Amino acid sequence: MSELGLASRREADEWISRGWVWVDGQRVTELGTRVTPDQHITVDPAATSRQAEQVTVVLHKPIGYVSGQAEDGYEPAVVLVTERNHWRGDTSGRRFRPEHLRGLAPAGRLDIDSVGLLVLTQDGRIAKQLIGQDSEVEKEYLVRVQYEAAGAHPGPLPEVFPAADLERLNHGLSLDGKPLLPAKVWWQNEDQLRFVLREGKKRQIRRMCEAVGLKVVGLKRVRIGRVVLGDLPPGQWRYLGPDERF
Template sequence: MAKEPPRLSKLVSELAGCSRREADEWIENGWVSVDGVVINRLGARVNPKARIEIRDATSRHRSESVTMLFHKPCPVGDEAMSSGRESAAARIRADNRWTEDGSGGRFQLAHLRGLAPAGALDASAGGMLVFTQEGSVARRLAGGDARLEKEYHVLVDGVLAADGLDRLRHGLVLDGIRLRPAEVSWLNEQRLRIVLHESLKQQIPRMCALEGLRAREIRCVRIGSISLGRLPPGEWRYLRADERF
């Protein structure tokens, strides 16, 4: 059986470095032509060698796409056992936008369209949760880019051995994988600062458990150069124009 040609949205996504959702919108809006003919039918398949052109209007459309930072409250009790996959619409609303959001952005219902979580935050953790309409942001945060370090503040129970910090910093193995070096230090007698350059499932609780500690509360306070700052739990703000992941 002959192999079907690729979907136009896939080729547009690869050509423009955008998400499939963005590519579909551009196609629907009539901004994409194939060999000089505008194609606005979703699901269309085209010859991979065809000449694909994308109108300049897409650059203005992309500039209107938004990214939002939500401060997920640290879960307690049974909440820590849930999947944590609450929809963006359930977390991002006009009434819980941070009153001190200095981005200058105006909230629109269109900003909820296609808004999706970028990167992973374990169900047992709180702190910075990123929602975005930008395919490039989603790919960067989900791609395990070692340059995008993530900083956590972790409340722990237990007694750490004298060389425990050194082992947390390097040398631990999870799922048969030797972890990348981490930055680990004490913030106070009960709270650790941990900076990771990778993201494995339940990585911090399991790292702590290997050294005889129980992680009671985990909060992501920074991703790359973007900090949670004074954003209150349960509220959100727009990513500012001068901020980049």
């Protein structure tokens, strides 16, 4: 059921236990029941109705908040998801309810020193789409940098930074002994790079930049798939719209 995108694994277990799943017209209540590719799975409307009630939140995370569990005295970003911080420009039509916080978890990381688009969701299907092992959803970042060698060569960074190192940022670097997937990296302006990645290793962009002599002084995620940060103010959030897809 998870592979077909019908439900997350946790949801599938719950639906089966509740008797909400049929295979070729026969109700299935035993977890781990094997299904062949030619068999047809159907689910009770009650299951899809419950699934439709799950929410996904788009948050503009400021500096000083961690993505997941609280650590080293820093609060998790989910504490910002309150009625007071709900963006007035939200066009989803949803109104905040306390139950929307139940099981709301980050679908991906954004480190404490970074800002921008963070997704939190109750929907296991979206979490799998964004952070699953086979995810190919693009993440886009604006990265302000300093070049360690620029002091000896004053001028705009795109002019003094070696073209070969820019090529390495696009493809050719490794982290933790494993080659990185090809990226898209180009100069946005004289001291800012734009990164588009299809993976998200811990502090990946900062470590990539360090490998070519660049120091990251500001990092902002502006897009995940087809969902953009847009005009969402720092510290505020909105619901993912019914017609939005990553």
